[in-house]
Amino acid sequence: xxxxxxxxxxxxxxxxxxxxxxxxxxxxxxxxxxxxxxxxxxxxxxxxxxxxxxxxxxxxxxxxxxxxxxxxxxxxxxxxxxxxxxxxxxxxxxxxxxxxxxxxxxxxxxx
Amino acid sequence: xxxxxxxxxxxxxxxxxxxxxxxxxxxxxxxxxxxxxxxxxxxxxxxxxxxxxxxxxxxxxxxxxxxxxxxxxxxxxxxxxxxxxxxxxxxxxxxxxxxxxxxxxxxx
Numbered sequence: 001x002x003x004x005x006x007x008x009x010x011x012x013x014x015x016x017x018x019x020x021x022x023x024x025x026x027x028x029x030x031x032x033x034x035x036x037x038x039x040x041x042x043x044x045x046x047x048x049x050x051x052x053x054x055x056x057x058x059x060x061x062x063x064x065x066x067x068x069x070x071x072x073x074x075x076x077x078x079x080x081x082x083x084x085x086x087x088x089x090x091x092x093x094x095x096x097x098x099x100x101x102x103x104x105x106x107x108x109x110x111x
Numbered sequence: 112x113x114x115x116x117x118x119x120x121x122x123x124x125x126x127x128x129x130x131x132x133x134x135x136x137x138x139x140x141x142x143x144x145x146x147x148x149x150x151x152x153x154x155x156x157x158x159x160x161x162x163x164x165x166x167x168x169x170x171x172x173x174x175x176x177x178x179x180x181x182x183x184x185x186x187x188x189x190x191x192x193x194x195x196x197x198x199x200x201x202x203x204x205x206x207x208x209x210x211x212x213x214x215x216x217x218x219x
Binding site: 033035037041042043044045048056060088090092098099100101102103104105107 | 115152155199
């Protein structure tokens with residue numbers, strides 16, 4: 001049984017650039033959620049994908065977008081990066097409303 | 112006011128001590144989760160609760176649905192237990208709403 005894999009683990013981008021973060025969900029899981037965790041704070045819900053459809057969105061602007069693929073892996077895209085987008089981005093997969101498996105996160109720094 | 116509140120924010124203990132972290136929530140939930148986050152960011156799911164009590168090794172989690180309150184207990188604490196412990200709830204859909212976390216440091 002594989003866990004959740006996120007890539008890359010770290011990256012540095014310049015303000016205004018675009019970034020794509022990737023998440024491979026745990027085998028058998030059909031739901032992927034993305035969270036943003038600023039330093040010293042709890043994670044905040046960005047959006048969730050269930051069977052390739054967006055299934056809920058938090059309070060994030062449209063420049064945060066995502067995809068889920070037929071194999072249930074997922075991407076998070078952020079356009080027009082701002083300094084405040086610097087954070088740890090976490091992906092979690094689950095089967096329907098069962099328990100969650102988290103990835104190790106992608107640390108994004110915007111300079 | 113956050114939907115999920117944890118206390119304390121920071122906790123320092125000596126090895127061997129019994130530790131309790133509390134979580135209160137203000138919304139109806141389908142499940143409550145206790146998570147552990149180590150430096151570097153990775154999160155490990157410790158428990159998922161909808162009622163009663165669960166035990167795994169030295170960790171015990173309880174939930175009181177009527178009072179909207181949960182506790183995480185660590186018996187015989189050890190320095191390797193040092194981490195951030197996060198309470199999260201599943202309310203609408205299956206999204207998680209997180210507390211701010213409790214930074215636990217266990218000194219030898």
